[in-house]
Amino acid sequence: MNEIAAAFIASCRDEIEAPKPGNVHIFAEGHGMTADEFLRSAEAAAPAIGESSASIGDRILAAVEATWASVGMNTNLGIILLCAPLAIAAQTDGDLRSALKGALARLTRADAAAAFCAILRASPAGLGEARRHDVHQAPDATLLEAMRAAADRDRIAYQYAFDFVDVFETGIGALNAARSKLWPAPWPTVAIYLAFLAGFPDSHIARKKGLARAATVQGEAANIRHRFVSYSNPAEALPDLLDFDQRLKADGLNPGTSADLTVATVFADRLTRILIERRNND
Numbered sequence: 001m002n003e004i005a006a007a008f009i010a011s012c013r014d015e016i017e018a019p020k021p022g023n024v025h026i027f028a029e030g031h032g033m034t035a036d037e038f039l040r041s042a043e044a045a046a047p048a049i050g051e052s053s054a055s056i057g058d059r060i061l062a063a064v065e066a067t068w069a070s071v072g073m074n075t076n077l078g079i080i081l082l083c084a085p086l087a088i089a090a091q092t093d094g095d096l097r098s099a100l101k102g103a104l105a106r107l108t109r110a111d112a113a114a115a116f117c118a119i120l121r122a123s124p125a126g127l128g129e130a131r132r133h134d135v136h137q138a139p140d141a142t143l144l145e146a147m148r149a150a151a152d153r154d155r156i157a158y159q160y161a162f163d164f165v166d167v168f169e170t171g172i173g174a175l176n177a178a179r180s181k182l183w184p185a186p187w188p189t190v191a192i193y194l195a196f197l198a199g200f201p202d203s204h205i206a207r208k209k210g211l212a213r214a215a216t217v218q219g220e221a222a223n224i225r226h227r228f229v230s231y232s233n234p235a236e237a238l239p240d241l242l243d244f245d246q247r248l249k250a251d252g253l254n255p256g257t258s259a260d261l262t263v264a265t266v267f268a269d270r271l272t273r274i275l276i277e278r279r280n281n282d
Contacts, residue, residue: 005050171265
């Protein structure tokens, strides 16, 4: 296994070990899924994510197929869509964010075709027909163009359209703030997740339950986050987090996009450190 695949598995593990309200984690399963299924999914998808000779689209499709072969359900489509471009960007010797921008600009119709197949295979909740770039049809544009068309309703597509701005600013910003407080794991990962959940309506909730419900969850998350970041010992926030977790799951609300962005942030941070170490060893 190469270092990119290993970084992907470690990042997925970090996310699943963090008590993320409304999402699956080691403290509580939810939405018909368990933490073990997510960990098995990460192990299954990692070789495809780290495959140095594959395109972004081919990595996405292979990772989704490997996940289905392992767990028989969609546990990680959003994670894969976000992490495949980051992985290919990390194959350069330059700055990760700059390399990612170039990788997104080079996306093709073949990448779109592979990604559309992966999305259909995963059959994410709330998937319907779209007026433009419908995944049920052969693509008539590049993957980047298709993502730009969906950016106003899907935060993962938004990352493609705007060079992963949320990951590199909101996510990495929250991670660095938690590290400056010397918080141990899993609390920096929780800080990332809450920054996303409080930062904008989760598009997975919006797709399934409507934008109004997503906005309500965002408001509640902002209150939870305000209390969380005020703790000198973040472990004291665990009862508050788990109470919010139970309430969200009781209402069938799964902030899956916020969780996907959390993995992408931790993965981007690991890849950045890999690139720095690679340059230092040259």
